[in-house]
Amino acid sequence: MIPVREALEKVLALAEVVETETVPLQAAAGRVLAEPIVARRLQPPFAASAMDGYAIRRDDLAQDAGFDVIGAAPAGCAFEGSVGPGQAVRIFTGGVVPEGADFIVIQENVRRDGDRIIITDPDAHSDNIRPAGGDFRPGDRIEAPRRLVPGDVALAAAMNVPELVVRRRPVVALLATGDELVMPGEVPKPDQIVASNSFGLKAMFEAEGAEVRMLPIARDTEASLRAAFALAEGADLLVTIGGASVGDLDIVGKVAGDLGMERAFYKVAMRPGKPLMAGRLNGAAMIGLPGNPVSAMVCGHLFILPMLCSMLGLGRAQAPRQKAVLGSDVAANGPREHYMRAKVKDGIVTAFERQDSALLTILADANALLVRPAEDGPRQAGEEVEIVPL
Numbered sequence: 001m002i003p004v005r006e007a008l009e010k011v012l013a014l015a016e017v018v019e020t021e022t023v024p025l026q027a028a029a030g031r032v033l034a035e036p037i038v039a040r041r042l043q044p045p046f047a048a049s050a051m052d053g054y055a056i057r058r059d060d061l062a063q064d065a066g067f068d069v070i071g072a073a074p075a076g077c078a079f080e081g082s083v084g085p086g087q088a089v090r091i092f093t094g095g096v097v098p099e100g101a102d103f104i105v106i107q108e109n110v111r112r113d114g115d116r117i118i119i120t121d122p123d124a125h126s127d128n129i130r131p132a133g134g135d136f137r138p139g140d141r142i143e144a145p146r147r148l149v150p151g152d153v154a155l156a157a158a159m160n161v162p163e164l165v166v167r168r169r170p171v172v173a174l175l176a177t178g179d180e181l182v183m184p185g186e187v188p189k190p191d192q193i194v195a196s197n198s199f200g201l202k203a204m205f206e207a208e209g210a211e212v213r214m215l216p217i218a219r220d221t222e223a224s225l226r227a228a229f230a231l232a233e234g235a236d237l238l239v240t241i242g243g244a245s246v247g248d249l250d251i252v253g254k255v256a257g258d259l260g261m262e263r264a265f266y267k268v269a270m271r272p273g274k275p276l277m278a279g280r281l282n283g284a285a286m287i288g289l290p291g292n293p294v295s296a297m298v299c300g301h302l303f304i305l306p307m308l309c310s311m312l313g314l315g316r317a318q319a320p321r322q323k324a325v326l327g328s329d330v331a332a333n334g335p336r337e338h339y340m341r342a343k344v345k346d347g348i349v350t351a352f353e354r355q356d357s358a359l360l361t362i363l364a365d366a367n368a369l370l371v372r373p374a375e376d377g378p379r380q381a382g383e384e385v386e387i388v389p390l
């Protein structure tokens, strides 16, 4: 049994950064940028009005001052002339500020009378002009690597960059094992249950940017497992679920070994998730998750999400942790690091009473894992602890 930190290092060492691909902007949100985005434009490309109103010369601004309206400058249609003393050009938000003008008086602050305007409020706290290049200039960059958020996509579009170079999605083959499992929607026999782990894990990995191939459930026979392993061909990462422990039918490790798996480790000093296994099989990384539903999900969060981040070129790091204050006492911990399902609100974390690794209702209710180091003593409410937000 190895400590969690060591297991994570070994798992991350199995993760190879995937290649890049080019995608249109429309498909870029959530992807990991692999090459910087470089602005091809000045934005705004001209001094632009920030308001609907009239472009004038600031020196002319005064209570009751009058102006001749000599033209209009709506967005997309510049006024070609020049604004002289006592003159104004009708302008709208986004319009090009005409030559000679250096101030936009908003329309609420004038009275219009035919082709004349009179200033009713000489408010000058802003000139209401967006300077050319005030947002970005040619050559300005969005640096890589970076997970693209909607704001990045909007910025890339404004920079006139229609395609982005991103990491391709790591392909994860997900293999549930067990004679007791049927698919959701099927009618289980009295001694069967419905497979849940693969669905939770698929959602988790896809949210991180993976492409998940869900393989057919393998039965607890060597032949069935071998056939299922063959279907994982071409994946970057094979994740098996169940059959990892010491029971007579827990044969995932054996079959993987027979197929040539180079084992990095088996068993981690953690709760839940002790029978975790990792290695390399047929050129791909392989992680064997324990079958208990909460164990599988917790290991997915603590090991496979960091692995996917690393494959996407985002660097090697553990699942993000935060500090929180204990909301109620917790008993001393044993020799395995314990990731207790917990609820955190306003910085106060409270572990659930029931911590059985089969309880999906508790997991669904939890929004954090309370981290208890190995052999940690009893802790009282009010003490500071570490959590992993879920």
Ligand SMILES: Nc1nc2c(c(=O)[nH]1)N[C@H]1C(S)=C(S)[C@@H](COP(=O)(O)OP(=O)(O)OC[C@H]3O[C@@H](n4cnc5c(N)ncnc54)[C@H](O)[C@@H]3O)O[C@H]1N2
Pocket: 176, 177, 178, 180, 181, 193, 194, 195, 196, 197, 198, 241, 242, 243, 244, 245, 246, 247, 250, 272, 273, 274, 275, 289, 290, 291, 292, 293, 295, 357
């Ligand atoms: N004598 C010992 N028994 C067990 C040990 C041990 O050290 N000594 N470890 C326990 C721990 S810890 C865990 S975790 C489990 C893990 O066992 P396996 O990885 O072999 O998982 P299974 O036996 O196949 O299944 C465990 C449990 O989870 C259910 N399961 C499996 N796959 C799914 C799925 N895709 N969806 C929903 N539920 C699933 C399965 O029906 C079992 O109830 O071993 C302990 N035993």
Ligand code: MOO
Pocket: 270, 271, 272, 273, 274, 275, 290, 292, 295, 357
């Ligand atoms: O440690 Mo197991 O992973 O109890 O559920």
